[in-house]
Amino acid sequence: MAEASMQQAGSGAAKNWVKSYPPGVPAEIGPLPYRSLGEFFDHAVAQHSWRPAFTCMGKSLTFADLNVQSGRIGAWLQSLGLAKGDRVAVMMPNILQNPVIVYGILRAGYTVVNVNPLYTPRELEHQLVDAGAKAIFVLENFAHTVEQVVARTKVKHVVVATMGDMLGVKGLLVNLVVRRVKKLVPAWSLPGHVSFRSVLAKGEKLQLAKPNVGPGDVAFLQYTGGTTGVSKGATLTHANLLSNMAQMELWLNTAFLRKPRPDNLTFMCALPLYHIFALTVNSLMGLATGGNNILIPNPRDIPAFVAELGKYKTNIFPGLNTLFNALMNNPEFQKLDFASLILTFGGGMAVQRPVAERWLAMTHCPIHEGYGLSETSPVATANRLDTDEFTGTIGMPLPSTEVEIRDENGNSLPTGEIGEICIRGPQVMAGYWQRPDETAKAISPDGFFRTGDIGFMNAAGLTKIVDRKKDMILVSGFNVFPNEIEEVVATHPGILECAAIGIADPHSGEAVKLFVVRKDPNLTEEDVKRHCAENLTNYKRPRHVEFRDELPKSNVGKILRKDLRG
Incomplete structure (x- = not known):
């Protein structure tokens, strides 16, 4: 699917938006430099080994550390006898274990199934059964949910982590506070489970074998309600993610026309890594640029989040309207120094103009709005990053991406007319996992994904969402x-x-x-x-x-x- 949509991109109607592109951005992304995310990971580590890749609660993992630790996870998984492409679930908030596990799974040749840790037992069971997951990594805070459903799934291997596992001596204190003071770990029992630390210890004695993974293999099952109710797995291939990274890197580079690029980029990662937005925009783009992602385990604790913000010179801050609004209403946030902030990227929901105007006045950094879905890996459109303008739109299609506004019968509508936003490009999913009926409803015969969002495109190629069909x-x-x-x-x-x-x-x-x-x-x-x-x-x-x-x-x-x- 990814390769087919890559060939189709550019064969349709004239891409009027390309004329509105920032200087130097091509219409197409060109051939992908890597066959898999594992190959990309190896390249990123070789280039940036000494740099910090992820930081959480004051502890940093360098690219080299991430390479070693994720290699141990991958080698241990391979020792279980799992087949290439088997699904492994990850039920973790934003802590250092998350990227270590995710990249370990990918490097070992398996498929990552991201799970929201706050899922109810019913939601978790549906996802594990639907994905056919063979193993799960879970933080002990949520192990009681796994306990209630694991017997009714294909999961044979359960790995339980603690908050403090990767924090050194400080981790003992963190675990004490989480368990005894805040009482955030409900009682659980999972006979036969393995601890995260013992997995690392076992993996240290094993050798990670390089699997034969290609662009069309499945990297992630990213579950979403999509345009209809029941949660479905968006099947994202290695080519889907690699394409979206290539598209975003071309776009991101234009932000440095406004403000020079620092030697070490710092990303603020407040959105959960199990969500497609942070997965690509924070985690993968952080590796691609040699950046450091500051992981925020609980962004809803605004005072604690603001305290963390004050410790770092953040350059890139992906977020959404409600988060920006909550931060600006915190008196301590208003006192922070925002001189280092180069890019605030808004997505996930519409950014409201009053919020954008207030953010610009407070931080002197505009919010640039983009748009995407789990099914598009996620970014499909974005506003220009080299201007301060807030357009109130979701921007224009990224390179190698086509957007058409279509009516109920799938006919393309003229500029300015309201219809369903449809997307074609190499970042569009291969389909919904084991749901050919739903895939056929979502992807048209000519390869356009029907988003379920209603909007129109203006003469400059900027698209405005009016709303969700169902809302x-x-x-x-x-x-x-x-x-x-x-x-x-x-x-x-x-x-x-x-x-x-x-x-x-x-x-x-x-x-x-x-x-x-x-x-x-x-x-x-x-x-x-x-x-x-x-x-x-x-x-x-x-x-x-x-x-x-x-x-x-x-x-x-x-x-x-x-x-x-x-």
Whole structure:
């Protein structure tokens, strides 16, 4: 699939967006320099061995350390007799063990199945069974979830890690605090499990054999709800990820036209590594550029996160709207020195203009918005990184990527017309794991992935998302897009966060309901409705306003409208 879409890219309609590219960025990425992520990893280590690759809680792993430790994980896995391509699950937050395990799995010739550690037993069981995972690495904090389902899966090997495993002597104290003081480790029992440290010790005595892995082999099963309900594994090949890295590297280099590139790049990694955004934009791009990723295990603890931010000269900060908003409302964040910040990259959800404008005023670094999905490895479009402009769009297609706006029947729509955003390129997945029916629905016969997002493209090739298909509200026959309402509501100084949904209405079919988290405790429903009346036409205005202390969010901090709909 990856190779086919690479050949198709460029054979379609004129790519008007290429004219809007920054200077020196080609229309196509050219041949991939590596056959696999393992080969890429070897090259990165050879180039940057002495540099720090990942840092967490004050402890750093150099590229050379990462090479040694991941090699031990890979050699141990091979000693189990797993077949090439077998799936190995990783259920870890952002701690040093995560990249060590992930790169160990890839180097040994297996497929990584990233698992959200906060999954319920039902969600975990579905994913492990669907992937046919043979082994799982889990942090002890979440071992009780694995215990409840492992007998009903194909998992034969369970490795349990502790928070402090890679922190040296300090790790003993960290484990004591996590277990005894914060009581973050519920009781668990997994007979026959192996400890992470013993795996490293066993792997030290073994030799990692180089597997024969090619571009079309599966590197990751990245689970996603996709455009329909049940969680499916987006099958991402080595070529998919390598292509997206090549595309992003061309794009990233233009950011240094605004500010010179430092000798050692520092990435802030607050988004979870098990999510496709951080996996590619932080972990893989960090290795590709010789950068150091500062891992934040719990970004929801904003005071602790801000304290970590103050210790490093961050250059590249991927994040999303809710995270940027939460940080800016922390008084200590406002005191930080942002002189080293070169690129703030927003994705995962729409970046609201009021948030972007406030971030620029506070940090003197613009938020550059991009767009992608698990199915696109993830980045498909991005705004130019060599300007300070916030366009309010998701930008233009990256090199070797085509975007078309299509109607319900799959016909390409003219510039400016609203339809479904469809993507073709070498970063588009091979399909959904063992779901040919779902793959056929998601990928058109000519290789375009149907995203389920609704938007339009302007004459410069910039695409604006209006909303998700399923989030659209139909009021008296008029399409109402929650993103538009939320962006308007967010401009009110008394509002911290908001979300809009449609609810049944006997008169108009559906009506807009707004959920609001106050910044100003004195804010009233009348204040909110007055603000909306001044900025929105009548049928778009919320008929119902409900105040909440907080809004439900996904593992990366994206507001979950489906949970508000109940």
